[in-house]
Amino acid sequence: MAPEHRLPAEPDAAPTVAHHDAHHAATAAPPERSEHSDAGSGDQPDPNRWKALVICLLGGGIVLLDVSIVNVALQSISSGLPGATPEAVQWILSGYALSFGLLLVPGGRLGDASGRRRMFVIGVGLFTLASALCGFAPNGIVLVVARLVQGLAGGLLTPQVTALIQQLFRGKERGTAFGLFGATVGIATAIGPLVGGLLITAFGTENGWRFVFFVNLPVGLVTILLAFRYLPAASRVERGRKHDFDPVGIVLLGAAVVALLLPFVQSQEWKGTAKWWLVVAAVVLGALFVLWERRYARSKEPVIDLGLFRRRSFSLGVGLATLYFAGFTPLFFVLTLALQSGLGYSALLAGLSSVPFAIGSGVASTIGGRVVSRFGRQLIVVGTVLVLIGLGGVIWVVANHYRSDLGWWLVVPLLVAGVGSGLTISPNQTLTLSEVPVEQGGSAGGLIQVGARVGSAIGIAAVGSVFYSALASSKGDYAQGLPLGLGVALGFVAAALLAGIVDVVVGRIRGTEATV
Structure with missing residues (x-):
């Protein structure tokens, strides 16, 4: 018998809109098929x-x-x-x-x-x-x-x-x-x-x-x-919205990923143990990334x-x-x-x-x-x-x-x-x-x-x-x-x-x- 599951709330479901606001939103502009007004944004x-x-x-x-x-x-x-x-x-x-x-x-x-x-x-x-x-x-x-x-x-x-x-x-x-x-x-x-x-x-x-x-x-x-x-x-709403791209976070994360991957993908070519210090560097960069993201998220999009x-x-x-x-x-x-x-x-x-x-x-x-x-x-x-x-x-x-x-x-x-x-x-x-x-x-x-x-x-x-x-x-x-x-x-x-x-x-x- 299939187990029962508790259904979590759909965090990506469309928000509820009051009837009056929905009426004006519907008459203000025709609906268009676009991102973030997707399959689940309504019943259709x-x-x-x-x-x-x-x-x-x-x-x-x-x-x-x-x-x-x-x-x-x-x-x-x-x-x-x-x-x-x-x-x-x-x-x-x-x-x-x-x-x-x-x-x-x-x-x-x-x-x-x-x-x-x-x-x-x-x-x-x-x-x-x-x-x-x-x-x-x-x-x-x-x-x-x-x-x-x-x-x-x-x-x-x-x-x-x-x-x-x-x-x-x-x-x-x-x-x-x-x-x-x-x-x-x-x-x-x-x-x-x-x-x-x-x-x-x-x-x-x-x-x-x-x-x-x-x-x-x-x-x-x-x-x-x-x-x-x-x-x-x-x-059109999304195209006109300004977003934060968090360049420092992107650089830190990218450096951490490369430092972590490099010694593994080159493990046969790079002899010796010195290459594994890159894993330590990856951990440090990852920690800096987490600290930066927590700070950045206080006011902007991480x-x-x-x-x-x-x-x-x-x-x-x-x-x-x-x-x-x-x-x-x-x-x-x-x-x-x-x-x-x-x-x-x-x-x-x-x-x-x-x-x-x-x-x-x-x-x-x-x-x-x-x-x-x-x-x-x-x-x-x-x-x-x-x-x-x-x-x-x-x-x-x-x-x-x-x-x-x-x-x-x-x-x-x-x-x-x-x-x-x-x-x-x-x-x-x-x-x-x-x-x-x-x-x-x-x-x-x-x-x-x-x-x-x-x-x-x-x-x-x-x-x-x-x-x-x-x-x-x-x-x-x-x-x-x-x-x-x-x-x-x-x-x-x-x-x-x-x-x-x-x-x-x-x-x-x-x-x-x-x-x-």
């Missing part, structure tokens, strides 16, 4: 909300695809691009992650203050141009710079997607919309290696990597054209409303996302290496191995979005348990059957892990933002994404460190190194499960279970 939902969702998923999808599609292209880049040194190749990956994380919260704040459609279109446009520059890059340095710009564009675009979903949808529809977004996250991340492998196979090893970036161009152009047609524009963290659904949701992505993201990073370098799989075959995960994640995310309103965080607990079972199955298979047909043996455990991932990512997104006011949706969504990016960087660094150390000590025995590395990932997912269980237990004791 936006008729274009589902079309707008498709556009948001197209834009968000190409950004997420580029997180994993480049993994299988690294060998092609190394052999086919002049100046693609090992350091440059490392920065092709880490530079994107750094610049992406840098702009997530400021990008969300810009969308909240100056219009989400505007920032969405700018983000997609910049991402498309940067993709073209990546594809035409004559050498490694140009490619690294283009990837940095790509990451900045992705950081600007991504928080607009979650904010627009929160703005356009209410109740169960919001859960369904976030479920489709979660399906996009899971599918784009998992099929990135497959798409990359197909393109490299089709266009050859020397230049196939260029089409990994060119594939973004038609999608980006179509998305921009449709965005102007179906995404809601900022209202970049982040720190009061959001007093909501258990938000603070625990961000923490759970951080831990989960620390365990989820490294899976395809080390698995692709083990299949290509260890077993000699082609880029295409290595990519095909991720298809069961993508199928499971896509189907489960859609279902999870529909039922999250009934089951709340209990659904996330079930999801993380399934991910643990699936990852455990992957570890067992690799340890006991590391042979040329490994891809077939991984079908079932990856399918189970994919189903679990689908029941974790989108329900957590829905519940974490459930009590956040719509006008703060961009910056709040950006914080969730920062948590996910930080978790991904920490997870890849930790799993990669154990994985490479095991390879070195065992003289290249992937059957030993891969299970040990994935064991670390298993620990992160177990920590995410613990966070979910704590939220469910505390919610039941206090009678404040998170719901949509």
Whole structure:
């Protein structure tokens, strides 16, 4: 039987207006479809909300695809691009992650203050141009710079997607919309290696990597054209309102994020322990940011409303996302290496191995979005348990059957892990933002994404460190190194499960279970 949930007050619902005032407001100006007069501002939902969702998923999808599609292209880049040194190749990956994380919260704040459609279109446009520059890059340095710009564009675009979903949808529809977004996250991340492998196979090893970036161009152009047609524009009131952009807060937060991410994304390249002093610097910068925001909020609009963290659904949701992505993201990073370098799989075959995960994640995310309103965080607990079972199955298979047909043996455990991932990512997104006011949706969504990016960087660094150390000590025995590395990932997912269980237990004791 489904548990009962206490429904929180909708902080993003429209305020009550007296009858006399409402009459004059209605006769003064005709209603227009715009931001902050959205699906939930009255009884009439936006008729274009589902079309707008498709556009948001197209834009968000190409950004997420580029997180994993480049993994299988690294060998092609190394052999086919002049100046693609090992350091440059490392920065092709880490530079994107750094610049992406840098702009997530400021990008969300810009969308909240100056219009989400505007920032969405700018983000997609910049991402498309940067993709073209990546594809035409004559050498490694140009490619690294283009990837940095790509990451900045992705950081600007991504928080607009979650904010627009929160703005356009209410109740169960919001859960369904976030479920489709979660399906996009899971599918784009998992099929990135497959798409990359197909393109490299089709266009050859020397230049196939260029089409990994060119594939973004038609999608980006179509998305921009449709965005102007179906995404809601900022209202005249919003366009005329002055906002504080808190430049000091943005600089402090950006410096803290970069200082925290840098030693993790460069953990294999920067030897020694000196790099970890950057984590200390990140903590200091984070503390300065909090002090500044508290002072700034007394009279102006801060970049982040720190009061959001007093909501258990938000603070625990961000923490759970951080831990989960620390365990989820490294899976395809080390698995692709083990299949290509260890077993000699082609880029295409290595990519095909991720298809069961993508199928499971896509189907489960859609279902999870529909039922999250009934089951709340209990659904996330079930999801993380399934991910643990699936990852455990992957570890067992690799340890006991590391042979040329490994891809077939991984079908079932990856399918189970994919189903679990689908029941974790989108329900957590829905519940974490459930009590956040719509006008703060961009910056709040950006914080969730920062948590996910930080978790991904920490997870890849930790799993990669154990994985490479095991390879070195065992003289290249992937059957030993891969299970040990994935064991670390298993620990992160177990920590995410613990966070979910704590939220469910505390919610039941206090009678404040998170719901949509």
